[in-house]
Amino acid sequence: MDYLLDEPLEKKNIRYAGLGIRIGAAIIDWIILVIFNKLIRLFITDTTFILLPISFLANILYFIFLESSEKQGTLGKMMLNIKVVNDEIERISIGTAILRFIIKKSPKLIFVAGILISGMETVLDLMSTNNFSELYNLLGSMLIMVLVWVVASLVLILSIAFDAKKQGIHDRIAKTYVIEG
Secondary structure, three states, rough: OOOOOOHHHHHHHHOOOOOOHHHHHHHHHHHHHHHHHHHHHHHHHOOOOHHHHHHHHHHHHHHHHHHOOOOOOOOOHHOOOOOEEOOOOOOOOOHHHHHHHHHHHHHHHOOOOHHHHHHHHHHHHHHOOOHHHHHHHHHHHHHHHHHHHHHHHHHHHHHHHHHOOOOHHHHHHHHHEEEEE
């Protein structure tokens, strides 16, 4: 099957969304999700065990359902007039949106899992017992996780800047494109 996006762009008048506009959309989405979390905190006082799952679920649903919707993008993408499409320039399926989300968020998911495994509770316990030797070892491990997260995130972001079709790794694996219009 010949894919539409393998043809020269001039024939289809398609413009791939570059790194700058995609970062702009991501910032808008981040602001929207922060506002959502602040509103939830008005109603929920136990911010640890209830807010985290609600926030995580909202994040998942926000990206997956909006990017696979008729609008083909999150509110940030809609505001900046960009959308997510498949290789036939059509709306992506929910399955594709899920795959794209998991790959795009994988550095963050690995980081959060690492923090949960190493346990913030352990950090607090070590601080309360003045066991600073163990605390420094644990914090060193957490710092390594932060560095891995940052490097992995940079690879995902910079892959957009250096690709002819402005695809991030998550786009290439999910066979999606972010285009203007």
